[in-house]
Amino acid sequence: MGAIVRDGSGRLLLVRRGHPPGEGLWSLPGGRVEPGEPDAGAVAREVLEETGLTVTADRLAGTVERPGPGGVVYEIRDYLAEVSGGTLSAGDDAADARWFTGDEIARLPLTAGLLDALVEWAVIEPWSESSATA
Secondary structure, three states: OEEEEEOOOOOEEEEEEOOOOOOOOEEOOEOOOOOOOOHHHHHHHHHHHHHOEEEEEEEEEEEEEEEOHHHOEEEEEEEEEEEEEEOOOOOOOEEEEEEEOHHHHHOOOEOOOHHHHHHHOOOOOOOOHHHHHO
């Protein structure tokens, strides 16, 4: 489960993973849903743990499947979420947490498939070849 969170300027919140899988890559804040935990609760808990921000989950933006260790396939549900409090600070397994514009996101080392999913779900605008390599 992941959270798509924007600030007042429309920038998107990303975290740089501090541990495998994806160590060193930027991704949406999120993580595992605990047994019996509703997705909205997992969104709030994971974002708080990784970023120090309190959020409220809204609607499902989209779902992707990603391979995991040992042949496991993870189904990741990403939700739109709104900040209701807190102070941005990397925590838990996040090595960093920052706000980025769509153009900045297109130039970051991202987890596999993230950029395509964000474009497909109309979270960010499609990027051009020149902006992706600038």
